[in-house]
Amino acid sequence: MQYFKYFLAFILSMFILIPLMMAVTISLNPSNTDILANMGSWKSFIPQVFSFDNYRAVWSDPYHPFGLYLFNTFLITSISLTLSLVVNSCAAFSLAWGEGKYRKYILAAIISVLAIPGESLVLPQLLMVSKANLVDTYAVQILPGLANAFFIFLFYQFFSKIPKDLIDAARVDGFSLFQTYLKIALPLSKPVCVTVCILHFLGIWNSYLWPIMVTRGPEVRPLSVAMAAYFGSNQTQWGNVMAFAVCMAIPVIIFFLIIQRQFIASITGSSVKG
Amino acid sequence: MKSYRRFLPEVGMLLPAIILMVVFIFIPFFLSGYFSFTNERLMPRPIPTQWIGLRNYERILADSEFWMSVKNTLYFAIVVIPIQLSLALASAILLNSKLKFIAVFRGITILPILTPITVIVVIWAAIFQTPDGLLNGIYQWLTGSSDYIDWLGDEAIAMLSIVLLSIWASFPFQMLIYLAGLQEIPKDRYEAAEIDGFNKWQQFRYITFPGLRNTNIFVVIITTIGALSLFTQVNILTGGGPNGSTTTIIQYMFSNGFSSQKIGYASAVSVIFFIAVASLGLLQRRLMRNE
Numbered sequence: 001m002q003y004f005k006y007f008l009a010f011i012l013s014m015f016i017l018i019p020l021m022m023a024v025t026i027s028l029n030p031s032n033t034d035i036l037a038n039m040g041s042w043k044s045f046i047p048q049v050f051s052f053d054n055y056r057a058v059w060s061d062p063y064h065p066f067g068l069y070l071f072n073t074f075l076i077t078s079i080s081l082t083l084s085l086v087v088n089s090c091a092a093f094s095l096a097w098g099e100g101k102y103r104k105y106i107l108a109a110i111i112s113v114l115a116i117p118g119e120s121l122v123l124p125q126l127l128m129v130s131k132a133n134l135v136d137t138y139a140v141q142i143l144p145g146l147a148n149a150f151f152i153f154l155f156y157q158f159f160s161k162i163p164k165d166l167i168d169a170a171r172v173d174g175f176s177l178f179q180t181y182l183k184i185a186l187p188l189s190k191p192v193c194v195t196v197c198i199l200h201f202l203g204i205w206n207s208y209l210w211p212i213m214v215t216r217g218p219e220v221r222p223l224s225v226a227m228a229a230y231f232g233s234n235q236t237q238w239g240n241v242m243a244f245a246v247c248m249a250i251p252v253i254i255f256f257l258i259i260q261r262q263f264i265a266s267i268t269g270s271s272v273k274g
Numbered sequence: 275m276k277s278y279r280r281f282l283p284e285v286g287m288l289l290p291a292i293i294l295m296v297v298f299i300f301i302p303f304f305l306s307g308y309f310s311f312t313n314e315r316l317m318p319r320p321i322p323t324q325w326i327g328l329r330n331y332e333r334i335l336a337d338s339e340f341w342m343s344v345k346n347t348l349y350f351a352i353v354v355i356p357i358q359l360s361l362a363l364a365s366a367i368l369l370n371s372k373l374k375f376i377a378v379f380r381g382i383t384i385l386p387i388l389t390p391i392t393v394i395v396v397i398w399a400a401i402f403q404t405p406d407g408l409l410n411g412i413y414q415w416l417t418g419s420s421d422y423i424d425w426l427g428d429e430a431i432a433m434l435s436i437v438l439l440s441i442w443a444s445f446p447f448q449m450l451i452y453l454a455g456l457q458e459i460p461k462d463r464y465e466a467a468e469i470d471g472f473n474k475w476q477q478f479r480y481i482t483f484p485g486l487r488n489t490n491i492f493v494v495i496i497t498t499i500g501a502l503s504l505f506t507q508v509n510i511l512t513g514g515g516p517n518g519s520t521t522t523i524i525q526y527m528f529s530n531g532f533s534s535q536k537i538g539y540a541s542a543v544s545v546i547f548f549i550a551v552a553s554l555g556l557l558q559r560r561l562m563r564n565e
Contacts, residue, residue: 040411091291098284124305147294268454
């Protein structure tokens with residue numbers, strides 16, 4: 001039984017690994033004829049040659065500036081994550097510890113937003129941002145995703161579990177609501193912050209429909225969309241395409257594997273308990 | 275007046291999120307309803323936008339391409355959901371057992387979650403490559419013939435290829451959620467069952483599966499909504515072809531609203547999509563609660 005389980009785990013791992021190993025193997029092969037000849041056999045996922053020619057080609061392609069895409073992605077991601085942490089946690093704290101009776105209506109409105117699929121909003125959003133001349137900017141890729149009903153909900157759940165005594169003590173010490181949030185609640189909520197950062201990052205990393213509509217050229221385009229465009233214009237150059245894919249995916253994969261425990265906790269904790 | 279002023283700080287803290295939500299969620303939500311009754315275009319044109327009543331909806335319901343996209347999307351969902359969920363549950367049970375190197379196996383299995391969808395699509399484009407890609411290599415090895423299959427170019431096969439790639443891309447996510455669900459089932463239930471002489475299948479049938487009830491509700495809902503929103507894979511790999519055999523609802527909305535710039539018409543599609551997703555969510559929740 002135990003051996004059979006190892007066998008299954010091995011099959012499962014191969015099912016996952018072969019496509020990824022294939023990307024690496026093809027990216028290391030400088031000859032496109034070789035790549036095509038090997039594509040249908042095991043040689044397509046076990047490296048035979050180790051050359052960085054394709055990587056050099058990707059990094060020096062004038063029509064697809066990889067460095068610029070990387071910078072765009074980095075900029076959009078870091079600004080988005082920072083602002084979304086602040087905006088959502090701040091709103092959640094106000095909902096959890098404010099005094100107004102209006103809060104329950106706002107909370108209900110925010111929860112009802114969870115039922116709206118983002119895809120059904122993109123067309124009016126597109127019309128609005130083109131009227132506001134925001135197409136092809138960083139802002140248009142950052143702003144629409146900032147306020148997130150689910151993230152507010154996660155923070156709200158956490159903040160409402162803070163003991164009332166702690167909040168009252170802060171008030172007695174003369175802390176305003178905002179100071180209580182900033183100095184007491186926010187530092188306590190580090191695990192939620194990590195979850196929100198990871199989920200928001202995955203959201204940006206996998207978004208495609210919105211960025212292809214609002215970025216027309218390479219100037220502000222992020223990596224994920226650039227990958228599709230690069231594939232579109234270099235379809236037969238498998239070596240270059242895979243080098244592009246590996247360059248963008250590997251750093252992120254390594255980073256998340258290092259924080260694997262926290263990553264898994266974020267995904268499962270936020271979904272099951274939510 | 276004074277009593278209102280008391281609320282100023284807390285409202286101030288709430289305001290940035292509220293403004294962003296109003297601008298980017300509530301206004302677009304109502305606009306899409308409004309546009310669906312007009313002939314609004316993306317680029318301004320000399321003739322002003324007109325209210326045209328239900329004409330968009332009539333045209334959509336009369337368009338065979340729309341029904342094709344609905345059929346394809348449902349076909350995708352019906353094929354992908356059972357396979358994906360059983361694979362996710364099976365691998366969760368496997369990776370929940372005490373094996374050596376279990377952390378390594380888990381680490382490998384979550385790799386697709388960490389890989390951006392566009393990269394996944396491009397890698398699978400190589401696997402689907404016709405006639406000399408890996409999948410055809412496997413096919414020829416299994417059948418011993420030199421025939422090949424046009425994985426993305428054959429009308430009967432293209433959607434199934436999209437299914438295969440989508441399963442690879444998303445089952446690890448569902449697996450993680452099942453894994454968390456499995457770990458919440460108390461161990462003593464299994465010990466008691468073992469004493470009572472339950473075999474493995476009976477343990478699964480009477481302990482594991484009922485214990486995963488809430489997890490199942492959640493996973494089925496998110497997987498269904500995800501399946502109905504299928505777009506990226508199709509847009510990059512086939513653009514909806516060959517012959518419309520892989521057009522999905524979102525791809526149809528995208529090509530009408532963005533490529534042909536018919537915002538009014540495509541908004542009506544997005545309203546239909548919203549109603550479908552929202553009511554499906556409600557229906558599913560009700561069904562599973564009554565179980």
